[in-house]
Every structure is written in structure tokens, then in C-alpha cells.
Amino acid sequence: MKAGPRGGLLFLAVLVVASLLAPYLAPFAADALDLANRRAAPSLVHWFGTDELGRDVLTRVLVGARVSLAIGVLSALMSAAIGVAVGAVAGYAGRWIDDALMRATDAMLAIPRLPLLMLGAAVLQPGVPMLILLVAVAGWMETARVVRAEVLSLSSLDFVQAARAIGANPIGVIVRHIVPGIIPAATVATTLAIGRGILLESTMSFFGVGVQPPTASWGNMLYQAQTAMTSEPWLAIFPGLFIFATVLACNAVGDAIGSSPTQRQSV
């Protein structure tokens, strides 16, 4: 494994631990107001500065990491479940089922994803669990396509043909013979979906239709920061830096899995 993905994994691990331990690690309570120290520039006490209510930005970044990471990871796992199910059924069943499922996938891919999500969120005004569901429903198509292609190539292999020939139950064949073969491809797609989910959530929150204050997420911290760009740029710089670094880490790890030798053999 090269330095990039290794660094990415390390960063993600540290971030997950730090956000879980945020109440113990963070120097301040997440919603502690310090009105005497409002809009303080980064210093040794407040590493990332404070916001317009005197809340410590570092603390809020760590606490916000929980929300942002939870949305990224859980929505990616749900996308993976939907995508694998659609892709496996389409690839294995073939004929009209394949046609119908792939047309639906194409239709979803043809609608610009972010505007669709923003509209959905504006209409439904979701809490965090609903937001996870929305991001997942908007992100399963890539996985479905990759999995379908993989299933098609696996289905033509001898051991699958043999299982079919002796009359094995189709669902049994999918679960026992096909699914193990699509795990590498599905893993890559899921890793990339985590980064995409975090980007989508932060963008939605930045436009005020994602995670709602007072719950902190990286995106809504930037939403609150954009009016203060001239006077308190640190409010925007640090949460954005964390979004960037986290998505970069996910993409680097996903790329590395995708181009590793074990992955290449199974294609």
C-alpha cells in the first residue's frame, strides 16, 4: 500500500476516534457559550478560534465530525445494500427485469443529483436519519451498475454454470457463488460513496437544507460562516479543511483498493 492511502486510513482512524472521544478530548463543551470571547481569532486557547456565540470551533468541528461521518458512512452502506440488490438481481435475472431495473437506474442518473437532493430536503425538511436515507437513495446507481457488470461476467463462469445446471436455487446461487465475487467491486464503490455522501451532506447543509442548527455538522458550520468571511475567515477555513481532508482520504483509500492486484484479478 502506498503512502497516500495509508495516510488516508490513518487520518480517518484518528478522526473517528477523536470524534467519538470528543467530550473528553475537546477543551470546551460543544454548546458552551463564551460571550466575552466571541469571534476570537485562533489562539493557543482556541486553536481554531471561536464563532459568533463564543463557541469553540475546534470542539464543534470534532462534534460535527460525528454527524458528517455518520451520514457519510451510513448512507454509503445503505446505498451499497440497494445497489448490490438491484445490480445482482438485474445481472442474474436478465431479460425484462434487467431492462426495467437498468432503465430506472439510468433515469436516476439523468437527474442532477445535488439539485434533486436539495429539493427533496426542502420539501421533506428531514432530521439526520431521514437525511441519511435521502443521500442513500440518491447514491445507489453507480454501485448497481458496477455490480451488474460483475454479475454478468461471473454468471458466465463454469462454476456458476455448473451450480445452475444441477438445479440449484437461484437465490442460493447468488448468495453463495456470485456475492463473494462482487465484494471487491462493491467495496470500492462503497468507499467512494462515503466521500460523496459527506460532500453531498456538507453542500446541502451549506445551502441550509441539510443538518439544521444547533446540531453541528461541517456543512452548516460553513453556512453560518459565509456571512463572516471578511472578518472571521477561520470560521469557514477549518470546517472546510476537514471536509476536504476526509473526502480526500476516502477517495485515496477507494482508489487504492480499486487498483490493488487482488481487485484486478477478480475483474
Add this chain to the structure above:
Amino acid sequence: MRGLIVRRVLQSVPLLVLISVLVFALLQAVPGGPLAAYLENPNVRPQDIERLRAAMGLDRPLAAQYLSWLWAFVRGDWGYSFADGRPVLDRVLERVPATLELVGASSLLALCIALPVGVTASVHRLFDRISSFGAVAGISLPVFWFGLLLQLVFAITLGWLPSSGRSSFGVSSFADRVAHLVLPVLVLAAVQAAAWSRYLRRAMRETIGRPFMNAARVRGVSEPGVLLRHALPNALGPFITVVLLDAAMMASGAVVTESVFAWPGVGSLFTESLVKRDYPVLMAFLMCGAVAVMVLNLVADIAVRTIDPRTRGAA
């Protein structure tokens, strides 16, 4: 070729119907339904709401409502904006030139970066390492944050460029227009160039291993000649396909970029309408976006067939 176009247009009809059902269903999910804007207005009495429902046909079955909505949409009757009462079609059309200007300029810049970077990365190891990292960083950038940073550095701190808008008030010089274009184009082009250079590198790598490359070398073609005259044309087909298939991504990027820089295009119309819950405009945006993506997919097919003679026989 004409057969292909007709076939693809016919294939896209069920797709468009699916999308229109989805968009229509979203409108129905609005709390309070399509008349939500009137429900909260104290000057509108309950009997007025009933009268409106009957007048607008909202008391009919959903299927009938859907069909008449679809038929009106196809004829270009997209309803009236909640925000200012003007026809939605007019509001959308007046924003199109600004978006075309922005997306056109950024696509051009992105191509100028992606072509040399993608080709060089496919043959040069060290450059590949560096450019691959740059490309992954580019696709990982939160677009809105990158835009804010550029505004902070180049508009607020250095004061070199205007931070937002398409032109200064009362000024109509070419230089002023270009100055306003620079930052949003940089933001959009960074994302596009990152994605496109990756596609081109991959397409080039797949071409470089092919036997005809060695055949060309054996015939004494120089190494740059092999690369540019034999590998690149073969890689361009798949490259153009993925670039055009990515059009939906570009639409999302344009929405964010235009909003951050207050660029008066279709994308910022979307976020403005989102704040005002201007559903007719939002629906029209999604439908147009989907149609645009499909048209670009068709263009991709035609372009590949024109560039790559091998694909002409296939269905």
C-alpha cells in the same frame, strides 16, 4: 446515423416519463400540496382555497392531474413562478446565456488542462504520481468551500478580482466581464479538469498496451508520434463518452458555483427558488436538467461514432 438518433430518442421517452413521475410525486409530497403558499396566507379564506382547488383541477384524480401537467409541460406551459408571477419558461430562458458562458469557459479551460495532463500521466511515472494526487484532490474539493477560499484570497484580501456577479454596476466593458468570470471559472474548471484528466489517463493506458502501438513503433514512428497520432485518437472516443455522461455532475457543480459567486445563471436561479420554495421553477429545473443530460448522452454516442469508425457497425 439517422436510425440511431431515432432509436435513442424513442428509448429516452420511457426514461423521461419515469423522471416526470418522480418529479410530479415530489411536488405532491410538499406539505400542504401545491397550494401550500396560499394556506399560510391569512387573506385567503378556506372557501377561496376550495375554489382554487376546483379551478386548478386539484380535486381531480392524481393520474388525471399528472397527465394534464405533463401535456402542459411538453407544450412549454411550465406554469408561473410563485416568487414574481412571471412564466417559469421566461425566468429559466433569461438565465441560460450566463450559464452557457460560465460552463463553456470552464469546460474549455478544463480541456486545456486535462488533455496534456492526461496524456503525459499515461507515459510518465513521476508525473503520473503527482497528477493523480492532484486529480484525487480536485474531485474531493468541496466546491462551495473552494469558492469561498478563492473569494477570500483574490477578492477580499488581495482585491485583484470582483467577488461576485457577472459585471460591475453601470460598467459594460469586456475586461470587466472577464474579471468577473475568472474566479467562478477557476472553481468549476478545477473539478472538471480533475475528473477529466483521470478519464483520459485511464483511456490512454488501455490504448497503450494494444498491439497496433508496437506495430506503429516497428514501422519507425517516433515515440511522440505514436502517442499523439495513434494512441490519443483511439483514447478520445471513450474519453468523450465519459465526459458527456458526466453532464449531470457538471449541473450540480454549476448550481454550487453560481450560487457562491452570485452568477446570474440557471444554477443560482435554482438556489434562489429553493429559498423561496418556488416549486414550479424547481420542477422545471429538474426536468430540463434531465432532458439536457439525455441530449448530451445522445451527442456522446454520435460523437464517438464520428470519431471512431470501429463503432459504426455496432447497434
